[in-house]
Amino acid sequence: MLHPYRTFNNYLKEHFGTVVYRVPIDAGFDCPNRDGTRAFGGCTFCDENGSGAPTIKSNIKIKEQLIHGIDRIKYRFGAKKFLAYFQAFTNTYAPEGVLKNLYEAALDHEDVVGLCIGTRPDCLPDNVLDMLAELNKRTFIWLEIGLQSAFNQTLDIINRAHTAEEFFDAVKRAKKRNLKVATHLIFGLPGETKEQMLSTVEQVAQTDIDGIKIHQLVIYKGTPLEKEYNSGSLQTFDEDDYVNLVADAIEMLPKDMVIMRLVAEGTKDELVAPKWALNKSQTIIKIDKIMHARGTEQGCRYQSFLTKSDAPTIPA
Numbered sequence: 001m002l003h004p005y006r007t008f009n010n011y012l013k014e015h016f017g018t019v020v021y022r023v024p025i026d027a028g029f030d031c032p033n034r035d036g037t038r039a040f041g042g043c044t045f046c047d048e049n050g051s052g053a054p055t056i057k058s059n060i061k062i063k064e065q066l067i068h069g070i071d072r073i074k075y076r077f078g079a080k081k082f083l084a085y086f087q088a089f090t091n092t093y094a095p096e097g098v099l100k101n102l103y104e105a106a107l108d109h110e111d112v113v114g115l116c117i118g119t120r121p122d123c124l125p126d127n128v129l130d131m132l133a134e135l136n137k138r139t140f141i142w143l144e145i146g147l148q149s150a151f152n153q154t155l156d157i158i159n160r161a162h163t164a165e166e167f168f169d170a171v172k173r174a175k176k177r178n179l180k181v182a183t184h185l186i187f188g189l190p191g192e193t194k195e196q197m198l199s200t201v202e203q204v205a206q207t208d209i210d211g212i213k214i215h216q217l218v219i220y221k222g223t224p225l226e227k228e229y230n231s232g233s234l235q236t237f238d239e240d241d242y243v244n245l246v247a248d249a250i251e252m253l254p255k256d257m258v259i260m261r262l263v264a265e266g267t268k269d270e271l272v273a274p275k276w277a278l279n280k281s282q283t284i285i286k287i288d289k290i291m292h293a294r295g296t297e298q299g300c301r302y303q304s305f306l307t308k309s310d311a312p313t314i315p316a
Helices: 008-016 062-077 096-107 126-136 152-157 164-176 194-205 224-231 239-252 280-294 302-306
Strands: 020-025 081-086 112-119 140-148 180-187 211-216 258-261 271-273
Touching (some): 020 062, 020 112, 062 096, 096 112, 126 140, 126 164, 140 164, 140 211, 152 164, 164 180, 180 194, 194 239, 211 239
Parallel strands (some): 020 081, 081 112, 112 140
């Protein structure tokens, strides 16, 4: 069954002419909402890995992490080309010179064809964006700027310690430099309605963002949200409700936007809820099936909400 949306794997295959795999890296960064610059404690949904993959060996240098990750993926999939994925914590949260040295170290591997860099909107000053734009002239740069929600009240609740306005400003400044930009959204954050979640999707759809990650709120062990969940004050999505909401969101996104993720997952050792997150592939199949049953595809409702008189507007 073909996906009724544009996947990141297909995008990379179109761009590079071959299958390309991401190798997650922990470069030792922190976050400004963890170290006290803007707040303490980090995002309430984030565990001690800083949203990094459990396969990351954060106690070794970047080159060694890459070698380990590339060898593992080569053995499993027979892959030949890779993107170094600076995934854990905020990967532009350092002086420009430090960042450039780290990025260059990753690009030094002969099988690495580019970088994916995960960050926050408040950690993208113009000089860092200028440096990324220079790198982008000779390699592939994919910048992932987390948003989670376009509602500042929600961002305060989850301790993001930045605003939606900062996000849209960072996107505009990055796109002016011809950088490829993606964002992350979470459905099911505390206090949010389905209407608010889809409003965030509408606002993101009105930008010229290249890619998007959407996933359900997942409660991991050791996070502040675990206490809320265990107290009964926080619920997670039912799988079928989530599947239908994601289908709605995909229909609202531009046809050329790359869909990078639709489901968050976890292992039995780290996952508290929802338990259906243990079977990511099952949920993706359900999303595809519901869209095929509807007879819809990515972008089929994109123009209709743009013409609504009450459509939300993004900051100027």
